[in-house]
Amino acid sequence: MNQTTQSLEKQETEQLTVIQPTRGWAWIDLRELWRYRELVYFLVWRDVKVRYKQTLLGAAWAILKPFLSMVIFTVIFSGLANLDTDGAPPPVFYFSGLLPWVLFQDGVAKAGNSLVTGSSLITKVYFPRIAIPLASVLAGVVDFALAFVVLIGMMIYYGVRPTEAVWTLPLFLLLALVTALGVGLWLSALNVQYRDVGYVTPFLLQAWMFASPVVYSATLIPEGWARIAFGLNPMAGVVQGFRWAILGVGEPPSELIILSILMAVFLLISGMLYFKRMERTFADVV
Amino acid sequence: MNDAIRVEDLGKRYRIGGMPSGYRTLRDALASSLRRLSRRESPPSKDTIWALRHINFNVERGQVLGIVGRNGAGKSTLLKLLSRVTDPTEGKAEIYGRVGSLLEVGTGFHPELTGRENIYLNGAILGMKRAEIERKFDEIVDFAEVRKFIDTPVKRYSSGMYLRLAFGVAAHLEPEILVVDEVLAVGDAEFQRKCLGKMSDVAQEGRTVLFVSHNMSAILRLTEETIVLDKGEIVMRGPTPEAVDFYMTSEMARSGERRWEPGDDYQTDNPFHPLAIRVLDSQGRVADRVLSSEDFSVEFEYELQEELTGLRVGVYLATSRGEQVFTSFDTDNPETYERLTDRRKGHYISKCRIPRDLLNGGVFIIGVNASSFRIRSYFTDEHALTFTVDPTGAPGSQWAEPRRGPVRPALNWEITEVVA
Missing domain, CATH: 3.40.50.300 (P-loop containing nucleotide triphosphate hydrolases)
Structure with missing residues (x-):
């Protein structure tokens, strides 16, 4: 009896799949992606697990990487170049800027390569391809969380109290992830066709870091057109806003943050469209 | 229903040529789209095949x-x-x-x-x-x-x-x-x-x-x-x-020989390039049909693009029903193994003689394999060539009946009358 109901249920859920050529632009099937959410979870989990299993220092790298950059920045930009840090202790200033930046940078770099390294999956099994770069971006959140604990420790050490605006932090985090996914989708799909992307990405990220207020304060940017150009970079809004929310230094996000958000959404949507358009040839060219 | x-009416077309390693560089793409713009040509259709x-x-x-x-x-x-x-x-x-x-x-x-x-x-x-x-x-x-x-x-x-x-x-x-x-x-x-x-x-x-x-x-x-x-x-x-x-x-229409063109069934960056496999009858002629009562040979021609260590090249023999009959490698003999397990870059033929009175009549499939044991398999085709063995004159031919089993060896029988 029980079995009959089960098989009846099965009959009902049995869905029809139509396979035919797709042409032109199409939208990513988000409902399908939702059905595959466990796959995304397992891919994230795999990335994190493997990274920490294969390296000697394991999880320590998540902390060491931004920490060492912070030490270098403190010595060079604050010590030698004497750049202003908005009155915050330089180590805290740089570290708090590096956290969202590293989240973005690693997400873009890993997502950009993800389809090429995952080619054995793509050529053998069907699943929404977007799961792969998405998981690469999300895996960075684990590293971020570990480094965030260190940031809290540093704030306690330097006696910096978080501001009341700290609740806005997740929003800036989300903005960083959306931007990273948008750029990551573009790069990963391009990388399948053109391996040049692998060479371009490090330069792109380096230039992008200097275009974002990671090593300097956003207050250095003059008013006027320069400000608007600056706001076109979503990561500028993210890094600046992140510092403002947690340390209370620098200016609060202005209307420019709206420009940043619009830009991030534009990157994501265009990235999804391009990804979807190229998706059908991934298995043939990768 | x-x-x-x-x-x-399902069909799949692949692009070939122009992209030897499967992907293009930006430079190629830019160059070819410029060319297309200037000459207004459509992408050449000869570069595609219907798989x-x-x-x-x-x-x-x-x-x-x-x-x-x-x-x-x-x-x-x-x-x-x-x-x-x-x-x-x-x-x-x-x-x-x-x-x-x-x-x-x-x-x-x-x-x-x-x-x-x-x-x-x-x-x-x-x-x-x-x-x-x-x-x-x-x-x-x-x-x-x-x-x-x-x-x-x-x-x-x-x-x-x-x-x-x-x-x-x-x-x-x-x-x-x-x-x-x-x-x-x-x-x-x-x-x-x-x-x-x-x-x-x-x-x-x-x-x-x-x-x-x-x-x-x-x-x-x-x-x-x-x-x-x-x-x-x-x-x-x-x-x-x-x-x-x-x-x-x-x-069987393949007439005792199978040739490989560069890139057929293998990657061109593979150091082992198969060229041909043939069945030769007792006179040394390429044949798709051999007599069970005569010796015949199988030869595998190939090229090594670089020196390979521990290489063995061999054949699998199976019946058309998929039963494996034997596996044999060209360096099975310990003395040959000493001499030829490391092979210089060059053009080779590995040939083996299959003795008379071994195989039963029927269709057989030759598979080939080139590998370094436990290191790398360079090339495998389980289904490289088929040929037919004609049992005429095989042991027991005086009875016109098919014999069971893939082999039909001539065995020494001794018949002793036991006197009580």
Whole structure:
């Protein structure tokens, strides 16, 4: 009896799949992606697990990487170049800027390569391809969380109290992830066709870091057109806003943050469209 | 209306040439689009081939359909289209229910992860829900016989354990439609028996199975109906015994020799390039038919693009029903092994003589393999060439009856009359 109901249920859920050529632009099937959410979870989990299993220092790298950059920045930009840090202790200033930046940078770099390294999956099994770069971006959140604990420790050490605006932090985090996914989708799909992307990405990220207020304060940017150009970079809004929310230094996000958000959404949507358009040839060219 | 799969005029075109390594650089793309702009030419059509075209068939729910065809006939492309790995160029296929594919077992296995972790990861990749994996977990572990090592990274597994685990996950997926490609070419006899057993269980549960194999005895055992693919088209569909006969006899049209062009069935960056395989009769002529009562030879011609260490080149002999008869390598002899296991770059022929009074009459399949033991397999084609053995004059020819078994050796019999 029980079995009959089960098989009846099965009959009902049995869905029809139509396979035919797709042409032109199409939208990513988000409902399908939702059905595959466990796959995304397992891919994230795999990335994190493997990274920490294969390296000697394991999880320590998540902390060491931004920490060492912070030490270098403190010595060079604050010590030698004497750049202003908005009155915050330089180590805290740089570290708090590096956290969202590293989240973005690693997400873009890993997502950009993800389809090429995952080619054995793509050529053998069907699943929404977007799961792969998405998981690469999300895996960075684990590293971020570990480094965030260190940031809290540093704030306690330097006696910096978080501001009341700290609740806005997740929003800036989300903005960083959306931007990273948008750029990551573009790069990963391009990388399948053109391996040049692998060479371009490090330069792109380096230039992008200097275009974002990671090593300097956003207050250095003059008013006027320069400000608007600056706001076109979503990561500028993210890094600046992140510092403002947690340390209370620098200016609060202005209307420019709206420009940043619009830009991030534009990157994501265009990235999804391009990804979807190229998706059908991934298995043939990768 | 009770079809599980309906395929209408399905076709897949691939681009070849121009992209030797599968991808282009930006420079090539820019150059060719500039050229196209300036001369207004459409992309040249000679750079494309139809891997599959005008494919029409349907599979009823619960049917086990075999698909046979030579390498490059389009079998894998068909399975890739049906499992949605790649998009068709034209036509349409309708599929009712979840498709599970065993295109290659162990897809997504990560060597650093433990057996347990890989079961979850691989299950998720194949489309299982976590609850479903948890429910099947014990069954999978028992099938794979790896309980003791379940928390060991799979890089420490023997190849047999690895395969059993990989197949175990895939086989417990329970899709409505299961697509199987040549998994049985790997693993030992025990593993193959297990896989075949699992597959017939699946079929008996009323699920639909598409089964691609070069193993004719497996096809005969598991399927009732079979499609024969050739050059991207369906040339025959019928009851399996008829289809297998059709396929095997059409194979014979190849007249005792098979040549490979650069890039056929192998990557051009592979240091081992097969050139040809031939069957030579007792007079040294290329022949597709030899006498069981005379010696004949098999020769395999190839090129080494670089010096290879530990190389062995050999043949597998099997009957048309897929029973293995023997395996032999050119460096089996210890003295030859000393001399030729390291082979310089160059052009070679490995030739072996097959003695008279060994094989029974029938159609045989020669497979070839070039490998360095436990290091790398350079080239394998399980189905390189077929030839026919004529039993005329074989031992026992005075009785006009077929003899059982793939071999028909001339044995020394002693007949003694026992006097009580």
